[in-house]
Amino acid sequence: MITIFIDNKPCQVRPGQNLLQACLSLGFDLPYFCWHPALHAVGACRQCAVKQFKDEKDTRGKIVMSCMTPVAEGMRISVDDAEAQAFRKGVIEWLMLNHPHDCPVCDEGGECHLQDMTVMTGHNERRTRFKKRTHRNQYLGPFINHEMNRCIQCYRCVRYYRDVAGGRDLNVFSAHDHVYFGRHEDGVLENEFSGNLVEVCPTGVFTDKTLKQHYARKWDLQTAPSICVHCGLGCNTIAGERYGTLRRILNRYHHEVNGYFLCDRGRFGYGFVNSEKRIKQPMLSPSLSPSPQGRDANTLSPLAGEGRGLPSNASIGGEGPRPIDKDTVLAHITAVQSGAKGIIGIGSPRASLESNFALRSLVGPENFYSGMSEPDHRLVSLIIDIHQKGPARSPSLREVRMADAVVVLGEDLTNTAPLLALSLRQAVRGKEIEAATKLNIPAWHDEGVRNAGQGARNPLFIASPESTRLDDVAAKTYHAAPDDIARLGFAIAHELDRSAPAVHGLAGETASLAREIAQTLKGAKRPLVISGTSLFNESVVRAAANITTALCAGSKAAALCYAVPECNSMGLGIMGGRNLDEAFTVMDDDLADTVIILENDLYRRADAGKINAFLDRAKHVIVLDHILTRTASRADIILPAGTFAESNGTLVNNEGRAQRFYQVFVPQGDIQASWKWIHAIMNAAGKSANDQMQSLDGVTAAMAGTLPVLAPVRDIAPPADFRIDGQKIPRQPHRYSGRTSMHAHIAVSEDKPREDADTPLAFSMEGSEKQPPAPLITGYWSPGWNSVQALNKYQQEIGGELRDNGSGKRLIEPDPDGKPAYFTVDPPQASRELEGNAAPKYHIFGSEELSGYSSAIAERAKAK
Numbered sequence: 001m002i003t004i005f006i007d008n009k010p011c012q013v014r015p016g017q018n019l020l021q022a023c024l025s026l027g028f029d030l031p032y033f034c035w036h037p038a039l040h041a042v043g044a045c046r047q048c049a050v051k052q053f054k055d056e057k058d059t060r061g062k063i064v065m066s067c068m069t070p071v072a073e074g075m076r077i078s079v080d081d082a083e084a085q086a087f088r089k090g091v092i093e094w095l096m097l098n099h100p101h102d103c104p105v106c107d108e109g110g111e112c113h114l115q116d117m118t119v120m121t122g123h124n125e126r127r128t129r130f131k132k133r134t135h136r137n138q139y140l141g142p143f144i145n146h147e148m149n150r151c152i153q154c155y156r157c158v159r160y161y162r163d164v165a166g167g168r169d170l171n172v173f174s175a176h177d178h179v180y181f182g183r184h185e186d187g188v189l190e191n192e193f194s195g196n197l198v199e200v201c202p203t204g205v206f207t208d209k210t211l212k213q214h215y216a217r218k219w220d221l222q223t224a225p226s227i228c229v230h231c232g233l234g235c236n237t238i239a240g241e242r243y244g245t246l247r248r249i250l251n252r253y254h255h256e257v258n259g260y261f262l263c264d265r266g267r268f269g270y271g272f273v274n275s276e277k278r279i280k281q282p283m284l285s286p287s288l289s290p291s292p293q294g295r296d297a298n299t300l301s302p303l304a305g306e307g308r309g310l311p312s313n314a315s316i317g318g319e320g321p322r323p324i325d326k327d328t329v330l331a332h333i334t335a336v337q338s339g340a341k342g343i344i345g346i347g348s349p350r351a352s353l354e355s356n357f358a359l360r361s362l363v364g365p366e367n368f369y370s371g372m373s374e375p376d377h378r379l380v381s382l383i384i385d386i387h388q389k390g391p392a393r394s395p396s397l398r399e400v401r402m403a404d405a406v407v408v409l410g411e412d413l414t415n416t417a418p419l420l421a422l423s424l425r426q427a428v429r430g431k432e433i434e435a436a437t438k439l440n441i442p443a444w445h446d447e448g449v450r451n452a453g454q455g456a457r458n459p460l461f462i463a464s465p466e467s468t469r470l471d472d473v474a475a476k477t478y479h480a481a482p483d484d485i486a487r488l489g490f491a492i493a494h495e496l497d498r499s500a501p502a503v504h505g506l507a508g509e510t511a512s513l514a515r516e517i518a519q520t521l522k523g524a525k526r527p528l529v530i531s532g533t534s535l536f537n538e539s540v541v542r543a544a545a546n547i548t549t550a551l552c553a554g555s556k557a558a559a560l561c562y563a564v565p566e567c568n569s570m571g572l573g574i575m576g577g578r579n580l581d582e583a584f585t586v587m588d589d590d591l592a593d594t595v596i597i598l599e600n601d602l603y604r605r606a607d608a609g610k611i612n613a614f615l616d617r618a619k620h621v622i623v624l625d626h627i628l629t630r631t632a633s634r635a636d637i638i639l640p641a642g643t644f645a646e647s648n649g650t651l652v653n654n655e656g657r658a659q660r661f662y663q664v665f666v667p668q669g670d671i672q673a674s675w676k677w678i679h680a681i682m683n684a685a686g687k688s689a690n691d692q693m694q695s696l697d698g699v700t701a702a703m704a705g706t707l708p709v710l711a712p713v714r715d716i717a718p719p720a721d722f723r724i725d726g727q728k729i730p731r732q733p734h735r736y737s738g739r740t741s742m743h744a745h746i747a748v749s750e751d752k753p754r755e756d757a758d759t760p761l762a763f764s765m766e767g768s769e770k771q772p773p774a775p776l777i778t779g780y781w782s783p784g785w786n787s788v789q790a791l792n793k794y795q796q797e798i799g800g801e802l803r804d805n806g807s808g809k810r811l812i813e814p815d816p817d818g819k820p821a822y823f824t825v826d827p828p829q830a831s832r833e834l835e836g837n838a839a840p841k842y843h844i845f846g847s848e849e850l851s852g853y854s855s856a857i858a859e860r861a862k863a864k
């Protein structure tokens with residue numbers, strides 16, 4: 001640490017930063033616009049001015065831009081200097097010359113960095129009397145709204161969109177004194193990470209169009225920390241609700257995972273929570289009797305073949321399923337259980353650990369099936385095995401961003417694990433930073449880094465069946481059938497370590513590519529291999545493992561990252577159980593006649609004929625889900641399960657990191673977390689020994705006791721009785737309005753806030769205003785900082801860890817004493833017709849199940 005003097009007070013700061021970062025980390029309120037911790041400094045807006053003095057005797061000093069000035073031992077600056085203050089006030093006055101001052105009708109109002117900085121600098125009077133410059137707005141697609149008049153020309157948007165996200169269709173255009181940020185013509189913003197503009201733009205130019213469609217003021221949202229459910233990466237989010245509907249998703253900073261950004265599927269895919277297809281009450285198939293009392297469970301319904309299940313066109317409240325009250329449905333289920341020959345439970349990789357564990361406990365581990373298809377289950381199990389026994393660490397996304405040589409085997413990451421693709425775009429830019437560092441240019445100096453780097457990139461090799469959206473930053477691409485991609489991987493491993501199995505009959509060009517990649521990985525400091533399950537090809541997964549095993553054999557600390565299909569694929573894989581196909585066999589062999597299906601549309605996982613046969617054979621089908629899927633419509637009993645926004649639970653991401661998501665709001669009707677429903681089923685059946693399962697802490701404790709590998713899950717977040725100064729943490733901000741009137745059309749008295757016995761969070765604005773531990777951060781706010789940039793106040797240092805080291809716990813670490821063996825090379829396939837060479841295609845908008853129910857995502861999916 002070095003000492004600098006700010007307004008004559010000595011302050012310890014980390015060397016290598018710029019003054020703005022240092023001042024913000026120390027808690028000074030210094031305004032800024034063009035600087036952003038993920039975009040670095042360009043010194044464009046002149047808003048962050050401070051006075052710098054030569055030494056103690058210098059009383060005159062000079063104005064410098066703090067974002068462009070490196071900290072140095074003994075340096076003396078003033079933030080409070082009158083001239084510096086006047087300069088900052090003047091800058092904001094000219095930035096505001098053409099601003100429409102339309103805060104009351106602006107979607108950004110109340111959460112706007114420009115508002116905050118205007119107040120901070122003391123600019124409170126408009127002196128100019130001239131007409132304001134105006135612009136025409138553009139249609140930019142279903143995600144982003146455009147209001148160009150609010151622009152202050154900070155250039156953050158184009159720098160983010162082009163330099164960070166790799167987009168090409170947003171740019172800056174100018175003529176005379178008109179500077180315009182938009183597309184060359186109206187049209188959908190093409191980049192898959194366009195939604196981050198909403199948070200990057202410091203004013204109301206780019207705002208969330210999905211929020212606009214059911215707008216609520218930001219301070220009127222009830223919010224909770226959450227985890228994205230739309231792929232296996234586990235990005236951290238903040239979800240906001242008003243009047244019982246989910247209104248928006250914001251990024252929740254996690255230093256090790258998503259950093260400052262989300263993908264568009266994660267940000268705009270939340271609409272399924274508000275879908276018309278939601279199941280809100282327990283339902284019975286019309287074929288079932290109204291009451292189970294006094295009847296033999298076997299006579300409850302025809303329950304087989306044509307007669308069982310809901311009509312395929314069933315809709316809530318229509319002619320199909322019949323809503324039923326909670327007690328009656330539980331009595332029905334008890335009757336079904338007592339009459340069943342055998343009950344199996346089918347879990348889900350899109351449901352929480354807690355819900356899967358509860359189902360496993362209800363039916364017994366021997367009757368629990370993961371709900372993953374055979375190939376998914378096999379590949380995820382293989383990946384877990386590789387991570388547990390192999391020498392290579394599964395990297396966090398931050399570690400991916402730090403990699404200096406990468407090979408991707410078989411994944412189209414932009415479409416299967418989007419933030420991994422965004423992280424690789426940052427990883428390749430590391431080469432320019434390396435060049436700059438050699439010239440003593442700091443990494444935060446954007447222009448200096450560009451000049452030093454001259455566009456140099458860290459090597460990225462992509463082997464995939466077809467071109468991918470990342471090819472533009474790849475050093476080399478190799479497009480081939482899945483088995484040939486695997487053979488390239490095995491050949492790279494052999495080049496790295498001759499004791500790794502060799503690949504025979506490789507074409508000369510491929511062999512030379514394998515040599516080149518091996519040499520590059522060998523010469524790197526932080527080599528990374530990425531693969532995944534999307535090709536359903538075991539050889540590709542094994543080949544990736546062979547490469548890192550070979551690198552580690554050469555004493556390299558290599559990282560091995562696998563993309564997995566769903567938000568809890570890894571959690572379910574760790575929990576164990578058999579695959580879906582094995583469940584089919586059990587039913588075929590007449591060993592069970594009842595199936596409980598947890599948050600899983602089986603029709604997405606296997607051939608429809610197989611699923612039909614399976615469900616037809618089952619005498620009773622009980623489904624817990626939030627959407628009336630094709631599978632749910634075949635059930636005779638449906639229970640309304642809470643989505644991520646209506647329940648608490650834990651998900652394990654591809655890295656093996658367990659993370660907690662929290663209930664955002666109390667839903668209408670009987671919707672509740674699946675694990676709560678399963679506890680109610682146990683209770684109704686008189687299994688009182690399972691009382692532990694009625695609370696979140698109880699379920700996680702039971703899970704940890706039963707499955708020691710999941711024991712760290714107990715410590716990923718504070719327990720339910722955690723308090724700050726004896727108080728809970730409010731989900732509603734202290735400015736939350738309308739509480740006394742929002743339900744006045746129903747009753748004039750204000751309802752008591754709903755209680756939350758499961759977590760330290762409260763469905764209320766009352767509670768501690770102190771900063772909570774990272775897993776419990778419901779939103780960022782600090783006096784004078786109302787926008788997302790208030791995050792600065794929650795970090796140990798700007799761009800670094802949150803104050804209590806983030807959240808989540810890794811469940812898998814490499815075995816330091818492990819002696820991993822190489823996988824053998826599979827023989828070449830004789831024909832391209834073989835299964836190993838069929839390559840499925842994915843699209844970020846459309847391939848994932850739940851986001852497909854969101855209208856904005858559906859619109860993008862349709863356009864593809």
Ligand code: SF4
Nearest residue numbers: 151152154155157201
């Ligand atoms: S649109 Fe927003 S981010 Fe872009 S230059 Fe204008 S104010 Fe800055």
Ligand code: SF4
Nearest residue numbers: 228231235263266419
């Ligand atoms: S990358 Fe995956 S986890 Fe992250 S926001 Fe996108 S869909 Fe969600």
Ligand code: FES
Nearest residue numbers: 043045046048067
């Ligand atoms: S933030 Fe320093 S010049 Fe813009």
